[in-house]
Structures are given as C-alpha cells and as structure tokens.
Amino acid sequence: MSAPAYPEPRRGAPAALARAATRFFRSIARWTLGIFGELGRRVLFTRESLRALGEPRTYLPLLAQQMRNIGVDSLPLAGIVAAFIGAVTAYQTTYQLFPGVQYSVVGWITRQSIVLELGPLLTALVLAGRVGARMTAEIGTMRVTEQIDALETLAYDPVAYLVVPRVLAGMTMVPLLTILAIAIGITAGLFTVLVATEVRLNDYTTGLHLTFTTFQVYYALIKATLFGTSIALICSYEGYVAETGAEGVGRSTARAVVISSVVILLLDALTALYLARKLAP
Numbered sequence: 001m002s003a004p005a006y007p008e009p010r011r012g013a014p015a016a017l018a019r020a021a022t023r024f025f026r027s028i029a030r031w032t033l034g035i036f037g038e039l040g041r042r043v044l045f046t047r048e049s050l051r052a053l054g055e056p057r058t059y060l061p062l063l064a065q066q067m068r069n070i071g072v073d074s075l076p077l078a079g080i081v082a083a084f085i086g087a088v089t090a091y092q093t094t095y096q097l098f099p100g101v102q103y104s105v106v107g108w109i110t111r112q113s114i115v116l117e118l119g120p121l122l123t124a125l126v127l128a129g130r131v132g133a134r135m136t137a138e139i140g141t142m143r144v145t146e147q148i149d150a151l152e153t154l155a156y157d158p159v160a161y162l163v164v165p166r167v168l169a170g171m172t173m174v175p176l177l178t179i180l181a182i183a184i185g186i187t188a189g190l191f192t193v194l195v196a197t198e199v200r201l202n203d204y205t206t207g208l209h210l211t212f213t214t215f216q217v218y219y220a221l222i223k224a225t226l227f228g229t230s231i232a233l234i235c236s237y238e239g240y241v242a243e244t245g246a247e248g249v250g251r252s253t254a255r256a257v258v259i260s261s262v263v264i265l266l267l268d269a270l271t272a273l274y275l276a277r278k279l280a281p
Contacts, residue, residue, distance in 0.1 A: 045159075045237045049167060052160035059164040066165045070131050070228075071173030077130060078123050078177050079184050082114075085122060086185030087192040089113050090204075094197045103199045107207025110189045112216075119182040120220050121268050124227035127174060128260040132235040135166055136256040139239025140249040148240075163240070167232040174228025175221045182220065219271075226267050234260045 052059070090110045097105065139162055142148050151158045186208065193199040238256035242249050 041241075042234075042237055045163075045240070046233060048159045049163050049233065049236075052157055052164045055157055055160040055164075058157055058160040059168070062161070062165040063168055066169035067173050069134070070127070070166075070169045070232075071177055074127055074130055074173075074177060075180065078126055078181050081122055081126050082119065082181035082185040083188040085118050086110065086114055086188035089118065089185070090189030090193050091196060094193055094199055103203035104207035104210060106193055106197075106199050107190075107204040108210045109207075110204075111186060111208050111212070114185040114189075115182055115216050115220050117268075119185060120178045120223040120227060121264070123178050123181045124174060124224065124231065124264045125261055127177070127228075128231050128235075128264060129257055131170075132231050132260050133253050133257055135232065135235040136239040136242070136253045137249060139163075139236055140242030140252050141239075143240060143242045144244050144246075144249060158240075163233075163236040166236055167229060170228035170232030171225055172228075174231070175224040178220060178224035223268065223271050226271065227264050230263045230267060231260050234263060 090106055093106050093109045094103075097103075139148075142162070148158045148162070151161055190201070190204050193204060194201060235256040238252040238259070239249075242252040
C-alpha cells in the first residue's frame with residue numbers, strides 16, 4: 001500500500017508574505033507622513049497669517065467688505081435656523097415633562113440648550129457651509145487663474161490681502177451672529193410655547209432667569225470666536241492651495257467644508273471638557 005501524497009509547501013509563500021507586509025507598512029508610513037505634512041503646512045500657513053497682521057494698510061481697507069460677507073449677508077439664514085431650533089427645543093421640552101414638574105423648566109432648558117450649545121454650534125456649522133465654501137471658491141479661483149501670482153508681482157502680500165481680512169471678520173462676526181441667534185432662538189421658543197402649549201409668559205421668563213450667570217454668555221462667545229477663526233483659516237488655506245482647474249477648486253471647496261465642520265465639532269467637545277470645568281463659578 002503506497003503512502004499518501006501530501007502537497008509540497010509553497011516555497012514562495014514567505015516571500016509573498018514579506019512583500020505584503022512591506023507594502024502594508026509602506027502605506028502606513030505614507031499615510032502618517034501625509035498627515036503630519038499636512039498639519040505642518042497648515043501650521044506654517046497660520047504663522048504666515050500672524051506675520052501678515054503687521055501689514056494693516058493691506059488688509060484694513062478690505063475688512064469691512066469681508067465683515068459684510070460673513071456677518072450681514074448670513075444673518076437671514078442664521079436667524080431662520082435659530083428660530084426653528086428655539087421653537088423645536090421649547091416645544092419638545094414641554095411635552096417631555098412628567099406630571100408635577102413646573103413649567104419654568106421649559107424656559108431654563110431652552111436657555112441652557114441654546115446659549116451653551118445649539119446657538120454657537122449650529123451657527124458655526126451653517127456658516128461653514130455658506131461662508132466657508134464661498135471663501136474657498138473665491139481664493140481657489142484666484143489661485144488657478146494666477147491672480148495670486150499677480151498680487152505678488154505687484155508687491156502685495158497675498159496672505160495679508162486675502163486671508164487676514166477674512167480671519168479677522170470671522171473672529172468678529174461669528175460671535176455677533178451667535179448672540180443674535182441666541183436671542184432669536186429664545187424668543188422663538190417663547191412664542192411657540194405661548195401659542196401651542198399651556199406654558200405662560202411668567203413661567204417661561206422665570207426659567208430664563210433661573211441659575212443664569214454671565215459665564216454662560218462668555219462661554220458661548222469663546223466658542224463662537226474659536227469657530228469663526230477655524231472656519232476662516234481652514235477655508236482660506238484650502239483655497240490658497242487649490243489645484244489647477246475647476247475640478248481642483250471643487251475638490252478644495254468640498255474638503256474645506258468637511259474639515260471645518262469636523263474641527264468645529266472637535267473644538268466644541270474640547271471647550272465643553274475644559275472651559276466648563278475651569279471657568280465655571
């Protein structure tokens with residue numbers, strides 16, 4: 001009786017495994033270097049923006065126009081979003097209460113939700129989509145049409161001319177829009193509960209004053225300032241390094257909106273973890 005035949009081991013298997021492992025680690029290395037390289041380029045761009053603050057004659061004449069583009073032109077959209085959020089928050093809070101709870105809780109929860117979280121966060125996300133995309137498209141178009149190169153030829157600093165006024169406008173107007181959004185949201189919540197629920201004016205206003213401190217306003221303004229700065233810096237950078245062609249500008253615009261939205265959410269979480277513990281009385 002003959003012995004059973006067994007398949008011979010594949011001599012090329014160790015070599016194939018080694019090649020696969022090499023390709024895997026190379027891809028990890030490229031991915032890691034790409035991330036750190038991108039972070040480094042953004043840090044250098046931020047440093048250039050800080051340096052360009054020393055050229056006020058270049059960016060101050062453009063500041064008012066950028067403040068209008070970011071703040072005044074965005075007011076209707078931010079107001080509509082804030083009104084709906086305030087109305088829905090107050091209405092949903094009213095019908096989540098169990099029997100025996102005072103209706104003043106509706107005003108308190110609405111104020112806390114809008115002032116501390118929904119007002120700054122949703123205003124920034126709306127502006128990231130509207131204003132951020134516009135910034136990236138404008139600067140990206142100037143890049144691909146070589147207008148930025150023309151600015152350098154005319155002895156203008158393109159960072160001071162294009163980036164700094166947008167960053168300063170974002171730092172200034174996003175907090176102001178946030179204050180208006182908070183006021184609109186709380187007012188919309190008041191009208192909603194007065195018309196559609198059994199909550200009365202005295203109940204709602206009592207809840208608005210309950211445990212209110214000025215820290216809550218400072219907290220919202222700090223978050224709004226961080227959000228506005230990040231939107232302007234990220235979107236300006238993506239437009240500044242846009243690739244040639246309409247497809248490159250479109251890619252940069254989409255990337256700017258996504259990255260700025262993620263950064264806003266990350267900053268929101270970090271401020272909630274740090275400021276709420278360190279600065280609260």
